[in-house]
Amino acid sequence: xxxxxxxxxxxxxxxxxxxxxxxxxxxxxxxxxxxxxxxxxxxxxxxxxxxxxxxxxxxxxxxxxxxxxxxxxxxxxxxxxxxxxxxxxxxxxxxxxxxxxxxxxxxxxxxxxxxxxxxxxxxxxxxxxxxxxxxxxxxxxxxxxxxxxxxxxxxxxxxxxxxxxx
Numbered sequence: 072x073x074x075x076x077x078x079x080x081x082x083x084x085x086x087x088x089x090x091x092x093x094x095x096x097x098x099x100x101x102x103x104x105x106x107x108x109x110x111x112x113x114x115x116x117x118x119x120x121x122x123x124x125x126x127x128x129x130x131x132x133x134x135x136x137x138x139x140x141x142x143x144x145x146x147x148x149x150x151x152x153x154x155x156x157x158x159x160x161x162x163x164x165x166x167x168x169x170x171x172x173x174x175x176x177x178x179x180x181x182x183x184x185x186x187x188x189x190x191x192x193x194x195x196x197x198x199x200x201x202x203x204x205x206x207x208x209x210x211x212x213x214x215x216x217x218x219x220x221x222x223x224x225x226x227x228x229x230x231x232x233x234x235x236x237x
Contacts, residue, residue: 074099074167075115082174086120090189094196097235101226108204116167116203118196126173141176142195144202145169170199189236190227197223 076095080086095118103110121129127139134143147168172195181191206219230236 075113077115077117079117079119081119081121081125084120084174086174087192090192091118091196093235094193094230095200097230098197098200098226101229102204105222107222112165114165114167116200117169118199119169119171120174121171123173123175126171126176129171139173139176141173141180141191142199143171144199145171146203146205148203148205167200167203170196170203172196172199187237190231193230193236194223194227197226 073096076092078086078088078091095116099108099114100110102108123139126141126143127137129143130136130138130140133145134140145168147166172192174192177191177195178188181188184191201219201223206222208216208219227236
Protein backbone atom coordinates (compact mmCIF):
# COMPACT_ATOMS: atom_id res chain seq x y z
CA UNK A 72 0.00 0.00 0.00
CA UNK A 73 1.45 3.33 -1.03
CA UNK A 74 -0.16 6.27 0.74
CA UNK A 75 -1.14 9.41 -1.08
CA UNK A 76 1.19 11.74 0.77
CA UNK A 77 1.18 15.52 0.77
CA UNK A 78 4.25 17.27 2.19
CA UNK A 79 3.83 20.92 3.13
CA UNK A 80 6.63 23.25 4.24
CA UNK A 81 5.75 26.24 6.44
CA UNK A 82 9.40 26.80 7.37
CA UNK A 83 10.88 28.13 4.13
CA UNK A 84 13.78 25.73 4.80
CA UNK A 85 14.91 22.89 2.61
CA UNK A 86 12.55 20.02 3.42
CA UNK A 87 13.71 16.65 2.03
CA UNK A 88 10.37 15.81 0.36
CA UNK A 89 11.60 12.70 -1.46
CA UNK A 90 13.18 11.35 1.72
CA UNK A 91 9.96 11.97 3.68
CA UNK A 92 7.88 10.23 0.99
CA UNK A 93 10.24 7.25 0.92
CA UNK A 94 10.12 6.81 4.70
CA UNK A 95 6.32 7.01 4.77
CA UNK A 96 5.93 4.60 1.84
CA UNK A 97 8.39 2.11 3.32
CA UNK A 98 6.65 2.32 6.69
CA UNK A 99 3.20 1.64 5.25
CA UNK A 100 4.64 -1.36 3.38
CA UNK A 101 6.27 -2.52 6.61
CA UNK A 102 2.94 -2.22 8.45
CA UNK A 103 1.23 -4.22 5.70
CA UNK A 104 3.92 -6.91 5.81
CA UNK A 105 3.43 -7.13 9.60
CA UNK A 106 -0.37 -7.42 9.05
CA UNK A 107 -0.92 -4.28 11.12
CA UNK A 108 -2.63 -2.50 8.23
CA UNK A 109 -4.35 -4.04 5.23
CA UNK A 110 -2.45 -3.53 1.99
CA UNK A 111 -5.45 -3.10 -0.27
CA UNK A 112 -6.99 0.09 1.10
CA UNK A 113 -6.00 3.39 -0.49
CA UNK A 114 -4.96 5.90 2.13
CA UNK A 115 -3.72 9.44 2.47
CA UNK A 116 -1.99 11.65 5.00
CA UNK A 117 -0.32 15.02 5.18
CA UNK A 118 3.05 15.81 6.73
CA UNK A 119 3.52 19.48 7.53
CA UNK A 120 6.87 20.98 8.50
CA UNK A 121 6.33 23.87 10.89
CA UNK A 122 8.44 26.44 12.71
CA UNK A 123 9.34 26.15 16.36
CA UNK A 124 6.84 28.92 17.13
CA UNK A 125 4.04 27.06 15.35
CA UNK A 126 4.73 23.70 17.03
CA UNK A 127 4.88 25.43 20.42
CA UNK A 128 1.52 27.10 19.76
CA UNK A 129 -0.12 23.84 18.67
CA UNK A 130 1.40 22.01 21.63
CA UNK A 131 -0.08 24.63 23.97
CA UNK A 132 -3.52 24.54 22.33
CA UNK A 133 -3.88 20.76 22.01
CA UNK A 134 -1.72 19.37 24.83
CA UNK A 135 -1.61 22.32 27.23
CA UNK A 136 2.20 22.28 27.14
CA UNK A 137 3.98 25.60 26.48
CA UNK A 138 7.10 24.02 25.05
CA UNK A 139 8.15 23.00 21.55
CA UNK A 140 7.98 19.34 20.57
CA UNK A 141 9.29 17.40 17.60
CA UNK A 142 6.03 15.91 16.30
CA UNK A 143 2.28 16.24 16.75
CA UNK A 144 -0.37 14.09 15.08
CA UNK A 145 -3.95 15.01 14.31
CA UNK A 146 -5.98 11.93 13.51
CA UNK A 147 -8.88 12.24 11.08
CA UNK A 148 -10.54 8.99 12.18
CA UNK A 149 -13.07 8.77 14.97
CA UNK A 150 -12.85 6.97 18.29
CA UNK A 151 -11.11 3.63 18.27
CA UNK A 152 -9.32 4.09 14.91
CA UNK A 153 -10.85 0.89 13.57
CA UNK A 154 -11.32 0.74 9.82
CA UNK A 155 -15.03 0.57 9.13
CA UNK A 156 -16.00 -2.68 7.40
CA UNK A 157 -17.73 -0.67 4.66
CA UNK A 158 -14.37 0.89 3.74
CA UNK A 159 -12.51 -2.42 3.45
CA UNK A 160 -12.81 -3.64 -0.12
CA UNK A 161 -14.79 -0.58 -1.24
CA UNK A 162 -11.87 1.16 -2.93
CA UNK A 163 -12.64 4.20 -0.76
CA UNK A 164 -9.58 6.06 0.49
CA UNK A 165 -8.85 6.33 4.20
CA UNK A 166 -7.65 9.79 5.24
CA UNK A 167 -5.51 9.19 8.32
CA UNK A 168 -4.83 12.82 9.21
CA UNK A 169 -1.93 15.23 9.60
CA UNK A 170 1.53 14.95 11.13
CA UNK A 171 3.24 18.21 12.13
CA UNK A 172 7.03 18.09 12.40
CA UNK A 173 9.41 20.74 13.67
CA UNK A 174 12.73 20.20 11.94
CA UNK A 175 14.50 22.50 14.43
CA UNK A 176 13.50 20.25 17.34
CA UNK A 177 14.35 17.13 15.30
CA UNK A 178 17.84 18.55 14.75
CA UNK A 179 18.23 19.33 18.48
CA UNK A 180 17.07 15.81 19.38
CA UNK A 181 19.48 14.23 16.89
CA UNK A 182 22.35 16.01 18.62
CA UNK A 183 20.99 15.17 22.08
CA UNK A 184 20.56 11.45 21.29
CA UNK A 185 23.74 11.26 19.17
CA UNK A 186 22.01 10.00 16.02
CA UNK A 187 21.94 11.32 12.47
CA UNK A 188 19.31 13.88 11.51
CA UNK A 189 18.00 11.38 8.93
CA UNK A 190 17.49 8.78 11.64
CA UNK A 191 15.71 11.20 13.96
CA UNK A 192 13.53 12.55 11.15
CA UNK A 193 12.63 8.97 10.21
CA UNK A 194 11.77 8.26 13.84
CA UNK A 195 9.38 11.21 14.16
CA UNK A 196 7.70 10.45 10.83
CA UNK A 197 7.08 6.88 11.99
CA UNK A 198 6.03 8.04 15.45
CA UNK A 199 3.52 10.47 13.96
CA UNK A 200 2.07 7.82 11.63
CA UNK A 201 1.72 5.37 14.52
CA UNK A 202 -0.40 7.94 16.34
CA UNK A 203 -2.56 8.37 13.22
CA UNK A 204 -3.30 4.64 13.08
CA UNK A 205 -4.27 4.45 16.73
CA UNK A 206 -1.18 3.97 18.85
CA UNK A 207 -0.99 6.20 21.91
CA UNK A 208 1.60 6.76 24.59
CA UNK A 209 -0.91 5.31 27.02
CA UNK A 210 -1.44 2.33 24.71
CA UNK A 211 -3.94 1.37 22.04
CA UNK A 212 -6.70 -1.14 22.68
CA UNK A 213 -4.84 -4.35 23.46
CA UNK A 214 -1.44 -2.74 22.98
CA UNK A 215 0.99 -0.87 25.21
CA UNK A 216 3.32 2.08 24.80
CA UNK A 217 6.16 -0.42 24.72
CA UNK A 218 4.58 -2.08 21.67
CA UNK A 219 4.40 1.27 19.89
CA UNK A 220 8.03 2.12 20.63
CA UNK A 221 9.17 -1.41 19.76
CA UNK A 222 7.44 -1.23 16.38
CA UNK A 223 8.96 2.21 15.77
CA UNK A 224 12.50 1.11 16.68
CA UNK A 225 12.26 -2.18 14.77
CA UNK A 226 11.43 -0.20 11.65
CA UNK A 227 14.33 2.22 12.27
CA UNK A 228 16.65 -0.78 12.69
CA UNK A 229 15.27 -2.21 9.44
CA UNK A 230 16.10 1.05 7.63
CA UNK A 231 19.63 1.03 9.04
CA UNK A 232 20.18 -2.62 8.12
CA UNK A 233 19.19 -1.87 4.53
CA UNK A 234 21.48 1.18 4.44
CA UNK A 235 18.60 3.57 3.96
CA UNK A 236 19.69 5.70 6.92
CA UNK A 237 22.94 5.95 8.90
